[in-house]
Amino acid sequence: MKPIIFCDFDGTITNSDNIISIMKAFGPEGWESLKDQVLNKEIPISEGVGKMFSLLKSSQKQEIIDFAVNHSEIRQGFKEFVDFAEEHRIPFFVVSGGIDFFVEPMLKDFIPMEKVYCNKGNFNNEFIQIEWPHSCDELCHNNCGCCKPSIMRSIGSRYDYKIVIGDSITDLEAAKKADLVIARDFLIEKCQEEGIPYKPFSTFNDCIKILEDELGVRA
Template identity: 65%
Template structure:
């Protein structure tokens, strides 16, 4: 099974960061740094960042992301490759439904997408957490990728994790193979987690083609 991150992995840049840079007041940056240094949990940081944004900006924020987000080169070919090879592909994202789902709708079905949800009914944006940590995780992940892996895979499953940031680190610790870029490379090096690096999904296909996996 392949468990692939979305922001900064499938897309060329992190959409939450793009939203904050465009719409949030300055205090968002401190929250981001606290998440990256693991001073606060991902769930706490992301929740607080979005609580800085008025709900009445929903249409503007959504339009901005859908217009500016870029899908990483080779992703469509990668999805086709996994289907041809009959490798189950799941998108596990700390991103939010209002931009993750429309950006992915031309590539994969919604039933393989696991992400956070949003509530615009209050004055500021509230993030909902339908995929919270199970009893085996104490990291307060928000969208808990290790919990999703434990739910979908078993001990015999060969697990491949593809990601780029701190939000993918705990999933990488459960993987049989890690395909990493950007900040996740630094964290894998720190924690002595073996990985292959990639810049686009054509690289990922080449890595998988070299991998002998029992499906």
């Protein structure tokens, strides 16, 4: 089986969740209730994220982009991890519930954008609208927004050894389809609840060590 990596962005590649950071910074009334409903699976991810951003005015676009890019840090070891995957010819894709206007500028120095799957921001109206170019296929009915299991099915094959790296509720459905889950934070809690085996990580140096052990390769 050929390994293939599907990696989350917010809170995984970055040290913090950009959507949550943006909402905290700009403070639109009602966002916390929407966030809690998503985490508790009371409403679909796409509905919650879409409604949260619809609380922000499109005129704030550049201010929001500047804030996200300047206040978020890439997790330790990420560049080395990307180099490790390339050296061992392991396909590496970013599958993110984040939005293009902050995901792409933060990743452009690390990987080609054709390997990044995320949602898109539309600033043509008074309030920000989120578009979903990677919505659920016919096998998923969770209204994921950026549907990670659907992307996994479209990119890979059933013969692949699927590696999912993530941190949150947006990674849970992908984790259910994975052969190896590398998890942190809220995803660990959900994996424990669902009985999904996982390997914990703090930095991407940990991820390299896990893949060395699991795949029998060395950096």
